[in-house]
Amino acid sequence: MNINRLVHPGFWFGKTSEEDALKLARLGAGGFCLYGGTRAEVSALTRALRAASPHKKILISADYEDGLGRWLPDAELLPSNLALGAAGDEELAFEKGLLTARQAKSLGVDWVFAPVVDLADHPDNPIVNTRSFGADPALVTRLAGAFMDGLARGGALNSLKHFPGHGNTATDSHLALPVLLATKQHLLERELAPFCALLPKADCVMAGHLLVPALDDQRPASTSPKIIGELLQTEMGFSNCVSTDALMMKALGDEKQAALSAFLAGAHILLAPEKPFELMEFLHAQKLPEDKLRRAEQIQNLLCARADEIPSPTQAAAFESTDFSARAARKALTLSGAPLTLKPGETLHYLDTGNDENLSSAPFLNTLAAHGVRVEKFNGTADKLAVLCWRRYQAFKGKIGLSEEEIAQVKAALRRAKQHLVISFANPWTAGGIPAGGRLFTFSPSPAFQQAAAECLLGLFTPQGKLPVSL
Template sequence: MKINRLVHPGFWFGKTAPEDALKLARLGVGGFCLYGGTRQQVAELTHSLREASPLKKILISADYEDGLGRWLPDAELLPSNLALGAANDENLAFEKGLLTARQAKSLGVDWVFAPVLDLADCPQNPIVNTRSFGADPQLVSRLARAFIKGLAKGGALNSIKHFPGHGNTSTDSHMAMPTVPSSVAHLQTHELVPFKNLLPLADSVMVGHLLVPALDEESLASLSAKIISGLLKTKLGYKGCVVTDALCMKALGDEKQAALAAFRAGAHILLVPENPFELLEFLHQVPLNKTLLDEAERQQDSLCERADIIPALTEEEAFQPMAFATRAAQKALTWLGPKMSLKPGQTVQIVEVGNDENLSSAPFINALRQGGVTVVNPGERADKLVVLCWRRYQAFKGKIALDPAEIARGKTALKQYPAHLLIALANPWAAKQLNASSTLFTFSPAPSFQRAAAECLLGKFFPQGHLPIIL
């Protein structure tokens, strides 16, 4: 195997120089992981990279966990996994996987790094949260299985992550080294359950940058022979491809040594190094086991063959208008506390907290106005109050809770209005910080979910969801 094929660099639209990516492609790297871009940009880049590569096939991947809309501004943001957990509907999970695969494949992306099998069982976890299907290992297993089947039906490869489980930690591995304190017994009955259930369907397993002392006191899971070769491959019998989480994440320390350790531990793909050219040069200077290289080549050959089984739809076919997210929202929305409604002719004051991404509340506000409700200007008195809580996970952010100032602002507004409603548009635990008497959980800030929240307030439907976590 050519050593360069081990490395799969990242490409950030607007940041990575296209000429550098093309140079890496010509050097024979095994693939690329894409971040951002528009539909046109992604399609053009994937074509260019494949044209430049001397390899028969390269694998192009992306973290399209909530559909392409999580990264592409001209694609729809699909329901979060936690929303699907609240809906508890395997058909919706299948449909999410199918739509994601068809859209990704139409743009030349054949490998989706999803689904997340981590459990949503730690309120302080800043990076899992709504990416998880819920706290119950069996619920996660059922919905993730359906999602995987949807991806397969659409022709995309999957990757179950982040082995052996990233849920029980309060640290973002993008920023620092997380420690999972779970005992072996707890791992066996919780974190590992979804992985054991779904390994037969896994095209690949992504190993997390996690210190799990119960399994290996010294090495991160992604660098651990005990966890990759010992637990995953030998004890659990996994025979497929093993990929590291992104090597540019700050939990690792020295990137080159970490990559070498991961390879020697049993990883077949070294994903998204911060300095791919330096890593390639380094890998040619150190001894690499030929048996491990041959195995890595076999695994990547197998993925390439499976990636081409189902032909891609055209972009027009893959992105045709759909009502999936709207249907999902109506089954996912979950209400706790007394029901509050809005009627034509009434007025409402809207206060927003935790919106550090500057997401637009226009879909929610416009839907209320269309229903005959007047949204007053900030500071004006109204009949009722709605607080929109936006806080959601973000890589390299390191926090998921509301700031003290945001909490104080939200609580002050709630006290002024006995008739109030808190709408948690993402992180459900953030709602608990405000102690509202009535809360509507959407688990997603997507426009379709905002509109559904407004229609719920207007009495057009009754929310059917149930919390898939413990508040």
């Protein structure tokens, strides 16, 4: 086996040198994980990388957990997993997987690193949150399984992540090493339950960068023979691909030693190192076990064969407009407490908070305006006030809640309004901590979900969702 095939470098559009990526492809990298880009850029790069590779087939992957729109500006942001958890609808989860697969395949991406089957059971977890289907292992299993069926129908490979469960932590593994404190019995009943149930459908399991003392008190899961080799592959009987999480994350320290440890522990793919050329050179200097190299080659050959079983659709067909997000929004929106109703001619004041990414509220405001409601920024007093909470997970950020200053500002505004509603467009726990008369949860800032939130205030439909987490 070409040892370089173990390495699947990351490619960040606007940051990574395409010349370097093509050189890595010519050296025999087994695949690439893409971040960002436009539809045209992704399509052009996947063609170029495959043309440069000496391999018959390489695997192109991406973290399209909420569709391609989480990374591509010219693709739709699909409903979050937590929104689907609120809807509780397997058909919607299947449809999300199918749409994601078809769109990814049309651009040359044949491997979607999803679904996240971590549990949303820690309010301060800065990186899981809306990426999870919910706090209940049975709900997560049911919807993730349907999503995987959709991916398979569309011809894309899947990956369960982040083994053995990243939900009940308060640390972003992009920044530091999270520690999951629980007994093995607790892990089997909760964190590991979705993995156990879904392994027969899994093309891959991604090992997380987290320390789980009940399973191994010395090594993170992604480098642990006890967790990968003994638990996952032997006890749980998983014989398909094991990938590390991105090696450029800061949880592991020296990435070359971490990559070597991961391979020796049972991983077949070393994903997204910060310095891929150096890692390849380092691996060639090691005496790697021949049996593990042969197995990694077999695994990648099997993945390549499965990735080509269903032909890729054209971009035009894959990106046809659908009403999927609008239908999902009507089933997912969840109301807690008193509603806030609006009629044409009334005025709604609004206050934005937690909008780090400068997300546009235009779909929400314009929908209200189109129905004759005047919308104005909160200026110190209001008859009817909507607090719009935008904060959502973001890698390398390390936090997800509102700051004390933001909470104080919101509470002061609520005191000066006769009626008020907090609308959480992402992290549900932001709204849970605010003493508002009512709370509306959309779990997604996408235009379709903003429009649905406005229609809800206008009384055009009644929210049907149920909170998939405990606040």
